[in-house]
Amino acid sequence: MKIAVIGCGYLGAVHAAAMASLGYETIGVDVDEAKIERLRRGEPPFFEPGLPELLRAGVDAGTLRFTTDVAEAAGSDVVFVAVGTPQRAGSDAADLTYVDAAVESLLPHLAAGTLVAGKSTVPVGTAQRLADLIAPTGATLAWNPEFLREGFAVEDTLAPDRLVYGVADGDDAAVAALDAVYARILERGTDRLVVNYATAELVKVSANAFLATKISFINAMAELSESVGADVTQLADAIGLDARIGRRFLNAGLGFGGGCLPKDIRAFQARADELGHGETLGFLREVDRINLRRRDRMVALIERELERVGGDRVAMLGLAFKPNSDDVRDSPALDVSRRLQEGGRVVRAYDPEARETALRVVPGLEIVTSVADAVCGADVLALGTEWQEFRDLDPAALAGITDARVVVDGRNALDAAAWSAAGFRVIGLGRPEVA
Ligand code: NAD
Secondary structure (H helix, E strand, O other): OEEEEEOOOOOHHHHHHHHHHOOOEEEEEOOOHHHHHHHHOOOOOOOOOOHHHHHHHHHHHOOEEEEOOHHHHOOOOEEEEOOOOOEOOOOOOEOOHHHHHHHHHHHHHOOOOOEEEEOOOOOOOHHHHHHHHHHHHOOEEEEOOOOOOOOOHHHHHHOOOEEEEEEOOOOHHHHHHHHHHOHHHHOOOOEEEEEOHHHHHHHHHHHHHHHHHHHHHHHHHHHHHHHHOOOHHHHHHHHHOOOOOOOOOOOOOOOOOOOOHHHHHHHHHHHHHHOOOOOOOOHHHHHHHHHHHHHHHHHHHHHHHHHHHOOOEEEEEOOOOOOOOOOOOOOHHHHHHHHHHHOOOEEEEEOOOOHHHHHHHOOOOEEOOOHHHHHOOOOEEEEOOOOHHHHOOOHHHHHOOOOOOEEEEOOOOOOHHHHHHOOOEEEEOOOOOEO
8 A cells, every 4th residue: 555644744744654664655745845854864853752763664664755746645545634734824713725735736646546634633614625626636535633642643643542534425435445544553443433524624623622621621720729729739639530520631730732722722713703603612712711821820920939039030941832742832831931031031941852943933042951051040940841851850959959949830740748848939820839
């Protein structure tokens, strides 16, 4: 089987490497020459655990190739479309220009027997429009949304919770083609749901809307906890023990960010507006607002502590939007750092992997290469991303290299008792201060 993957970013590069690891002759296509050049050498253009090994194995075996020439996708059995669908400038809606351009560029290279399988996250209605566009070529379209989590992308691609195929009514050939591609994954008993286009598109955005809502729900509880002296972590533990609720995604803190949840809930709301259902999804605006208010709260807490000690130097631990990733798209930690810096504070940040990506977004930010460098000379410490490296820090050792005696834990991830024993005041989000 021959596979092509159009778009080799966080999703597409992993998908292409995973397809090659399943034994298919795979070609990854991207318009970004520099990215393709790195991928050709077997080097991932971003940090993702497990990807370097997978990529190198495919490239060395000759089953995985990369190109900027979309014509090389011709003759593929399945062409996955994995290009970006970011937020449109000046609007909440999804920018579909990349998806449209990718499909347009494919048209001369499609033929009967080829299945185009969309993986990008798109507004409901997109798949039908694209199916109509490619119909004259004889190729057909399926929508096969992707649920991978950055930081676990390889694992999630090769061992997903479920596979969803959105296909045209009665298109058994599309189902058979996707079943063949995913045969080794399906053999393990993975759930696979065959639905229509609109359902497949909605499955993806509604899953993200649900997750975002769960996070903002607990962050709203954190906001209340702060004013009444409750502890949101204990609250989450208590409600999370109810099997109907569940403890996952109930970690209060600085909120969600990244290249998916924020733009996906905005695009979902924008699409609902277009469809005359704005009110139906109106709560998503509130979910977004609650999320963004946590960043304001973190900035305010750090400012308050700086005032208290009469200093202006902040050590920010973490810049990526989540641990195990170098992705800083809409990163809460980077946003807080930038705002403090714009407010005249001196921020020294450290992140195990997101140095380069963060510098591209906030070029003036001082990003050092170790925790020690970040905390040395700081007045206030702040945790922005819950990397394991930060959870494992020895606060007693840190106390010896910094004069700061307060840490604002934006992820409620530090062992407050241990930090307190080492002489730090620990200020979490939604939790009483531990002195
Ligand atoms: P990304 O920005 O990392 O990658 C997109 C890639 O597409 C870029 O390398 C870009 O150069 C390339 N591209 C743009 N136009 C192209 C064209 N015409 N032809 C070929 N390549 C082109 O984005 P991403 O994070 O990989 O996300 C891609 C899609 O997957 C989005 O719709 C996103 O919502 C969805 N998604 C992402 C994740 C995730 O965790 N990153 C998870 C699930 C779904």
